[in-house]
Amino acid sequence: MTINSAFIGFGKSATRYHLPYVFQRRDTFRVKTIFDVTRRPALEAEREYQGIHFTDSLNDILLDESIRLVTLCTPPETHYNFARQCLEHGKNVIVEKPFTRTLAEAQALFALAAEKGLTVTPFQNRRFDSCFLAAKKVIDSGVLGKIVEFESHFDYFRPDAPDAPGDFTDGAFYGLGVHLIDQVVSLFGRPEFVHYDIRSVRNKNNPDDTFELQLYYGDIKAIVKCSHLVMQPYPKFIVNGENGSFIKLNIDQQETCLKAGIMPGSPHFGQESEFGLLKYQNQRGEIITEKVNAGTGDYGRVYDAVYATLVHRKPPYISQQDVMTTMEILHRAFEQPAPALIKLR
Template sequence: MKLNMAILGFGKSATRYHLPYILLRKDINVKWIYNRNRKFELEKDYENCNISFTDNISDVLNDDDVKLVTICTPPSTHYNLANLCLLNNKNVLVEKPFATTLSETKKLLDLANSKGLTIMPYQNRRFDSDFLVLKSVIDHGNLGDIVELESHIDYYRPEDTSNNLDYYNGAVFSLGVHILDQAISLFGRPEKVFYDVKSIRNPANADDYYEIQLFYNTFKVKLKTSHLVKLPYSRFTIHGKKGSFIKRSIDRQEEFLKKGILPETEGFGLDTPDDYGIIDYINDTGEEITQFIKTPSGDYGRVYDSIYSTIMDHKEKLVKDDELLTVIEILEKAFKGDNPKIITL
């Protein structure tokens, strides 16, 4: 059965990270795209897709065929638009960040649950190829008990003229929300959290640097982003009692999409052998094993496969409510009190 949906917003998020994947799904149909300021020149790229464009949100809300709405508008609008869609009996997928506060998040989840609707954040980086290979290494158990995981997404962008004054436009809410979600999906709710969050390039703007450490009973997870890293760290470094795994390069889907290479292209987003991660561990017979681990294919469209199954087949949500609440709670507390600091959850 086909799932009819709409997208609110028609910027880079919608055109780069959503539509190229949705349009490959035969069981999902984009019926509407709403944008307050119509972009007629971009609409021409989708003339053969049978999508209706509108600057009147009522066209979406009053269409009973539309069962799912994806929100790709600026973060400050996410709560009000998601609330409006739920009130009009639409299931909702929300781009990052899901909301700007924990209170907003709880209200949206409560409303959705009271109406029997699905609402979920668009955590596409759960289907990054680098994260998928990390998860497979952990699941295989060759590293033994985990001691430490370090996760980086860094850039070298020395100039900051963005004028992002609001905290939810900074690095923590835009990138931290992804790598924090990855950690929570693997290990659950931590016991304590360390924060070091600041703006280095332009103190008048939102944060462009963070280090967040999650403390569990016997191990910790370190999450970092900086816009002043010229020689990059490894994307993932994980150590266990039996060995280590390092994945140096990041998922390549974004690299391909920026070049205009679409997901249906053969070889889309695939790592070369030089990009594969390396594992070194001691096996059960005491032998040291060192090998490269082939990177699986990443696919952001799998978020849509998942939410289709949740809405149409009543399967469990990809991002569970308690995971979402934990992520937003940790993000929000980054901006309460002094930095650096450590808190108990």
């Protein structure tokens, strides 16, 4: 079965992180319509977009009963209203991150989807980063024993920061922290406490560009960090357990390829030569050192999972509980000045 789909928004998010993967899945998805307020005929005329109906009328999507799935690739402040309209018109919805601006908006969308018998889900593509999947593989294997600390970085060296004022959803915490938090929640669930350090370092006129969160799960501490002033990068992941440690230096290479114009389906797309390093003590007391193949990530697995939900009635690839936990951690960061320690309700 092929699902007719549509996109609201035709910017970098859609053209880089969504459509190239959907086009690799023509046996399961057909992109029928794309809504864009600002039409761009030259881009629309490119070969890969032939056969798609472009429009500046949202009703061309909402009133088309053949369209079952709509992906929102628009600014965060528009997510709730667009998603609500789509659900009200019987469409399943994928929402780019962050899912919504507030907890109340997220709750309302899930309630409406349940009422309509539909699916609404965030686009958490970083669950399918090769580096994260390598760390998850090691944790799930149990060779490290009880995990005591998990650390994740998303760093750049971008010292220039021209004035770009905005609100809390425009900062690095909502934009990048949502990925790091979601990965931690997928591994460990709902934390008991969260410590926030969120700052605007390069330009005080702008929203935050630096953050560190410490999420506490009993004896486990998860640390997620982001900075735009890191010239010598940290390892992407560090995992320490009672029996050993795992380190993965480099991040998944899909984004690097996409930015270079190398698309999914191209030879060696997303592949990397750097292995994760696993060192642990086995039950006989022997010290074992292994290289862990990170494999190749695939953001298109979000669409595979949504297809399985819509066609085969599989559970959503991200549970509502996980979505709401991530949204609560994001939203409560700005209830008080940082640094701050909160207990989740």
